[in-house]
Amino acid sequence: MSRTGRRIGLLLAAVALLAYGARQCWALEIKRTVLDNGAVLLVSEQHQLPMVTISIAFDAGARRDPAEKAGLANLTAASLSEGTRQLSAEQLNRKIDFMGSSLGVDAGRDYASANCVSLARYFHETLGLLASVLTEPALRDDDIMRKKAEHIAALRSAEEEPGYVARRTFTELLFDHQPYGHLPSGDIDSVEKLTPADVRAFYHAHYRAGSAVIAVVGDVEAGQLHAELEHDLAKLKGAVPPQPEPETPQVPAGAHLTTIDRNVTQANIALGFGGIARSNPDFYRLQVMNYILGGGGFASRLVKVVRSKQGLAYSVASTFSAGKFPGSFEVVLQTKNSSANEAVKLVLEQLREIQAQPVSQADLESAKKFLIGSFPLKLDRQSAIASFLIQVELYGLGLDYAEKYPKLIDAVTVSDVQGAAQRYLHPDSYILVAVANQKEAALHVPGQTARDAGRGGGAKR
Amino acid sequence: MKLRFTNRAYALAAAACLALWMVALPALCARAALSDAVRTATLPNGLRVLVLENHKAPVAAFVVFYKVGSRNEKFGATGLSHLVEHLMFRGTKTVRPEEFSNIIQENGGMDNAFTTENYTAYFEVINKNHLDVPIRLEADRMANFAPQGFDSEKAVVIEERRLRTEDNPQDALAELAQAQAFVEHPYHWPVIGWMNDLERLTLDDALRYHEVYYSPQNAVVVAVGDFNADEVMRQIGESFSPIKNGPKPPPVSEVEPAQKGERRVELRRPAELPAVALGFHAPNYRAADSFALDVTAEILSDGKSSRLYKKLVVDRRMVVNVDAEYDRLSFDPNLLWITAQLRPHVKPENTLGVLEGEIAALRDRAPSAEELQKAKNLVQASFVYGQDSIFREAMLLGQYEMLGDYRMLDQYLPGIDRVSAADVSRVVAEYMTQPQRTLAVLIPAGMLPHPAGGASGAVVH
Numbered sequence: 001m002s003r004t005g006r007r008i009g010l011l012l013a014a015v016a017l018l019a020y021g022a023r024q025c026w027a028l029e030i031k032r033t034v035l036d037n038g039a040v041l042l043v044s045e046q047h048q049l050p051m052v053t054i055s056i057a058f059d060a061g062a063r064r065d066p067a068e069k070a071g072l073a074n075l076t077a078a079s080l081s082e083g084t085r086q087l088s089a090e091q092l093n094r095k096i097d098f099m100g101s102s103l104g105v106d107a108g109r110d111y112a113s114a115n116c117v118s119l120a121r122y123f124h125e126t127l128g129l130l131a132s133v134l135t136e137p138a139l140r141d142d143d144i145m146r147k148k149a150e151h152i153a154a155l156r157s158a159e160e161e162p163g164y165v166a167r168r169t170f171t172e173l174l175f176d177h178q179p180y181g182h183l184p185s186g187d188i189d190s191v192e193k194l195t196p197a198d199v200r201a202f203y204h205a206h207y208r209a210g211s212a213v214i215a216v217v218g219d220v221e222a223g224q225l226h227a228e229l230e231h232d233l234a235k236l237k238g239a240v241p242p243q244p245e246p247e248t249p250q251v252p253a254g255a256h257l258t259t260i261d262r263n264v265t266q267a268n269i270a271l272g273f274g275g276i277a278r279s280n281p282d283f284y285r286l287q288v289m290n291y292i293l294g295g296g297g298f299a300s301r302l303v304k305v306v307r308s309k310q311g312l313a314y315s316v317a318s319t320f321s322a323g324k325f326p327g328s329f330e331v332v333l334q335t336k337n338s339s340a341n342e343a344v345k346l347v348l349e350q351l352r353e354i355q356a357q358p359v360s361q362a363d364l365e366s367a368k369k370f371l372i373g374s375f376p377l378k379l380d381r382q383s384a385i386a387s388f389l390i391q392v393e394l395y396g397l398g399l400d401y402a403e404k405y406p407k408l409i410d411a412v413t414v415s416d417v418q419g420a421a422q423r424y425l426h427p428d429s430y431i432l433v434a435v436a437n438q439k440e441a442a443l444h445v446p447g448q449t450a451r452d453a454g455r456g457g458g459a460k461r
Numbered sequence: 462m463k464l465r466f467t468n469r470a471y472a473l474a475a476a477a478c479l480a481l482w483m484v485a486l487p488a489l490c491a492r493a494a495l496s497d498a499v500r501t502a503t504l505p506n507g508l509r510v511l512v513l514e515n516h517k518a519p520v521a522a523f524v525v526f527y528k529v530g531s532r533n534e535k536f537g538a539t540g541l542s543h544l545v546e547h548l549m550f551r552g553t554k555t556v557r558p559e560e561f562s563n564i565i566q567e568n569g570g571m572d573n574a575f576t577t578e579n580y581t582a583y584f585e586v587i588n589k590n591h592l593d594v595p596i597r598l599e600a601d602r603m604a605n606f607a608p609q610g611f612d613s614e615k616a617v618v619i620e621e622r623r624l625r626t627e628d629n630p631q632d633a634l635a636e637l638a639q640a641q642a643f644v645e646h647p648y649h650w651p652v653i654g655w656m657n658d659l660e661r662l663t664l665d666d667a668l669r670y671h672e673v674y675y676s677p678q679n680a681v682v683v684a685v686g687d688f689n690a691d692e693v694m695r696q697i698g699e700s701f702s703p704i705k706n707g708p709k710p711p712p713v714s715e716v717e718p719a720q721k722g723e724r725r726v727e728l729r730r731p732a733e734l735p736a737v738a739l740g741f742h743a744p745n746y747r748a749a750d751s752f753a754l755d756v757t758a759e760i761l762s763d764g765k766s767s768r769l770y771k772k773l774v775v776d777r778r779m780v781v782n783v784d785a786e787y788d789r790l791s792f793d794p795n796l797l798w799i800t801a802q803l804r805p806h807v808k809p810e811n812t813l814g815v816l817e818g819e820i821a822a823l824r825d826r827a828p829s830a831e832e833l834q835k836a837k838n839l840v841q842a843s844f845v846y847g848q849d850s851i852f853r854e855a856m857l858l859g860q861y862e863m864l865g866d867y868r869m870l871d872q873y874l875p876g877i878d879r880v881s882a883a884d885v886s887r888v889v890a891e892y893m894t895q896p897q898r899t900l901a902v903l904i905p906a907g908m909l910p911h912p913a914g915g916a917s918g919a920v921v922h
Binding site: 093094099100117159162264298309366372373374379380381383 | 516517518519558559561562563567568569570571586587588589591613616617618619620621624627628629630631731732733763764766771774802804805831834835839840841843845849850851907
């Protein structure tokens with residue numbers, strides 16, 4: 001979270017973000033100010049369409065869930081839009097729908113975000129409702145208990161998806177009880193125990209303007225907006241105290257195999273280990289390396305080997321999920337049960353290959369061309385621009401990030417890629433979760449430490 | 462339950478899905494009329510070309526639509542349209558297998574394709590400076606289809622079916638319900654095809670299918686983005702004009718006979734939650750009633766103040782989600798679906814009773830002026846929001862053009878605006894009747910037992 005502290009009055013900095021095309025530059029103008037209550041406001045005026053998108057990020061993500069209360073950030077976020085002190089949930093929903101607006105609050109792993117889209121002519125009214133939801137939510141017992149029951153049922157429904165079960169189990173095993181040790185939705189057992197008092201306490205502690213970033217994109221006047229938000233969000237005082245950064249998870253040597261038996265036709269595999277935080281300077285080297293390895297879709301080695309050559313899987317991809325804290329590296333794939341061993345073998349071979357052999361200059365150039373050339377695609381819609389602005393502020397990337405990005409990527413060399421692969425890939429120390437018909441899959445990996453997580457649920461069902 | 466189309470890369474399925482269903486409820490224009498700004502041409506070989514300048518971001522979208530989908534397939538050879546879509550990435554006389562996506566990505570673009578019951582679409586969203594690249598590559602694979610690696614690509618499609626349908630209770634129910642509702646018309650079978658059919662399809666089937674359906678006379682090409690329309694029109698003409706037509710595609714002559722009496726079907730399989738699907742035969746865009754049916758679906762389930770959400774999610778707390786969807790742009794008359802995933806232990810027959818009560822209420826008492834206006838406002842707003850994405854704009858233009866004329870989209874909002882409260886009750890009475898419905902129920906059975914606690918909190922060692 002990057003904040004410049006409290007400032008009094010209006011600090012206006014207009015900055016042009018440049019997104020590079022091959023021949024021309026295109027400017028995205030951003031105005032950055034800080035409200036009296038400490039919230040950072042970023043505005044990008046876009047007058048082509050009569051609509052406005054607002055997104056407000058709070059330091060209220062799932063990493064803030066207290067011990068034994070996994071899912072609290074998520075339940076709090078969902079409960080906020082169930083009415084205000086003046087309006088019942090039903091009255092609020094009717095007003096929002098009548099304008100054709102949308103309003104919702106979601107908790108992610110790092111942050112919770114309140115999001116609105118409205119027609120320009122309903123912008124002020126929609127913003128007013130969003131402000132009431134954030135500053136004076138009703139948080140009535142009955143509404144919270146209803147949302148809680150919905151979340152439990154949704155978690156049950158998610159258990160139908162073997163891919164979800166694999167991902168959930170992998171996360172729990174890798175991060176153990178650290179802040180990232182559960183998915184934002186929590187698990188059925190922990191959500192069962194949450195109370196309305198928990199939700200209200202979490203709201204008061206974490207929905208604080210001093211730690212918030214507001215992005216407004218669309219058909220608005222930036223100048224008036226500052227005063228309007230100053231007034232509407234005045235009640236959200238204070239900031240959230242910093243959270244100590246946990247260590248990067250270390251997987252001990254060996255293949256740590258966890259099997260979950262399900263009556264399914266495909267083995268759903270999650271394989272990986274600890275990764276990096278967004279602030280790690282190797283982020284860009286890893287972006288290039290992972291594009292070549294398994295992040296680059298049909299251009300990636302994993303797709304070429306596992307899907308295109310062998311026809312073993314419909315989808316296979318690798319991801320470094322870099323957050324505020326060190327995240328994971330994860331390869332996810334599905335293949336028919338009987339091919340599970342073969343697919344895992346191919347994945348491990350590719351991890352070793354990119355460590356042992358330098359990538360070709362041509363592969364390096366292709367990766368750079370995509371990463372640099374496709375940058376404008378990240379800024380082609382209001383919602384995309386809003387989330388870009390929030391990332392820039394929260395991760396301290398700088399308002400000139402779009403200008404810097406091509407240089408950061410372009411600086412990566414063949415040996416940087418190999419060095420990053422050697423340092424951050426661990427093909428001999430990994431967690432492997434397989435949700436499969438275990439009899440058909442008969443998983444076996446060299447040097448494995450096996451545990452059977454039971455037939456149904458795996459960790460924390 | 463929205464998966465009546467299927468596409469090549471799972472990662473983009475969600476995005477395409479959203480885009481499709483957003484444009485399925487189009488309408489209002491922010492500008493005077495969106496279609497006024499469109500440049501069109503018909504090449505001598507019959508190819509229809511639509512080009513629209515949109516300068517909001519330095520990107521461009523290119524979409525090639527072929528009027529072929531599962532509706533054009535024959536009994537015993539289902540899934541062929543979608544398999545051909547996959548094979549389109551497997552090389553031509555000049556482009557090597559899987560090179561297509563590599564080239565697009567190197568030029569700062571993303572590409573994919575998807576198949577529906579009615580059509581197949583190939584699309585690129587790309588840095589505006591490189592739009593000539595997808596234009597040349599798409600023309601090449603229309604003319605010079607020569608796929609390699611047929612067997613492994615078929616294996617990928619079979620894995621896709623396992624992932625989407627075999628191991629997914631909701632989609633398995635949707636497939637069964639659709640097969641029950643259509644007896645004679647090809648909407649009977651799923652887009653991805655039956656497993657046994659897929660296993661029997663041959664390379665020869667694919668080559669002949671391409672020859673008939675992948676002709677200029679059977680395609681629509683749409684470009685939207687930050688470019689000069691004359692220049693792009695010239696590039697398209699240059700690349701596509703030399704392509705010759707194959708044999709004329711045979712018309713789809715099957716007509717679904719009127720349904721006489723309710724059809725009920727039950728699926729018992731491993732699942733966490735019960736589900737209900739209720740499908741009613743309904744006319745498509747050719748009928749004036751299609752506007753009122755669109756408004757009816759809005760009133761039933763769009764937004765948290767909609768009737769079904771309010772009754773089933775909030776008041777009775779019976780379901781996790783409920784949705785009414787109607788695709789008025791279906792090439793042939795299709796279904797208006799109501800689908801719901803139930804909370805654990807809720808009896809499907811009780812949910813059905815409440816659904817029937819809501820349908821009867823809308824039939825017997827016209828909606829209030831305010832409720833009707835709210836539904837219209839929601840439609841209008843989503844139309845404006847849809848224009849925030851150049852890809853969605855291209856989709857919308859192409860969908861209408863395939864039905865005969867892209868300018869029909871200008872009639873959409875006026876059509877919605879003319880719907881009266883009495884119209885809504887009348888179409889409910891006419892189409893949403895018991896003898897014209899198919900009821901499908903998912904009953905969880907044969908789940909493997911879940912051990913209490915499972916591997917909770919276990920430490921990796």
